[in-house]
Amino acid sequence: MKKLQILVLCLLTKASFSQVPADSALVRLIEGNKRFVEGTTIKPNQSLERLKEVSTGQNPFAIIVGCSDSRVPSEIIFDQGLGDLFIVRTAGQVSSYASWGSIEFANAVLKAKLIVVLGHTKCGAVAAACNLPEVPGHIVTLINEIKPAATLAKEHIHKPEELIDSAVYYNVALQVEKLKQLEPVLSKAVISGDLKIVGAVYNLSTGKVEFLPADFLEKK
């Protein structure tokens, strides 16, 4: 994106230019999830003062690309508040053009330096991609995107009951790679070191978010 275009978008959104480095953003998420799991949440940035503070502009410190599942609300599981997270949610956290534009906007204009692709255990969209030969309507768009992960999982699991959660991890890892290579905004930002993209899986039973190693796919 050209500098002039970014400047115009910033003026339109009244975005401030305060920037949180990716590693610091990651620490904030890890610490927030730890509080959530331990039952010691502080519910930061949820006061009326914060409401007023962010009413004129936003400066989220991380982008979460997560599943729409009602049990995985990012602000709650990471113990964050208003203006903290820029969130894109679709079933199976499948990204397409509208999602990509949203993510690029958050990075290029709002200056968020960290993207977390957040899957979760027992994901229904992933289960459908693993087990259902046909699905109705536009759901097929989601399933087709997740199928490569289902195929990889089927090649690597030792027991049938491992299939869905294994596919959840592969789906996240493949989505991370796809976003890293997405032209023209994200790929450039990743190469220049201006953006970090990591994968993570939320455990529905424990509330814990497990961050995937960068070489997850290479190790498999």
Ligand SMILES: [Zn+2]
């Ligand atoms: Zn899901």
